[in-house]
Amino acid sequence: MSDFDITRERTFDRAARRLASLERFAQRRADFIDALGLDALGSNTLCGIFYDGEDIEFEIATGHIYLCHLVDMQNLGMALSPAA
Numbered sequence: 244m245s246d247f248d249i250t251r252e253r254t255f256d257r258a259a260r261r262l263a264s265l266e267r268f269a270q271r272r273a274d275f276i277d278a279l280g281l282d283a284l285g286s287n288t289l290c291g292i293f294y295d296g297e298d299i300e301f302e303i304a305t306g307h308i309y310l311c312h313l314v315d316m317q318n319l320g321m322a323l324s325p326a327a
Contacts, residue, residue, distance in 0.1 A: 249306040258309060258310055265303055266303060269303060272299070276296075
């Protein structure tokens with residue numbers, strides 16, 4: 244899922260937009276897969292679909308953790324900044 248590599252972003256807003264985009268993609272993908280007749284697909288195709296789904300879910304979970312990390316780092320940076 245390198246197209247959605249959320250950890251490439253260093254600002255919360257950009258990473259959040261990328262994560263939201265991935266979540267929209269995942270929902271559209273799930274809707275499409277639900278509309279397919281999975282019985283007509285071969286076992287290799289089904290395995291690929293489910294492996295890709297796991298990768299997407301992992302990227303989404305990692306993205307949420309990364310957003311929390313960015314907030315923590317921003318708060319830490321503010322705490323370490325000298326008072327103006």
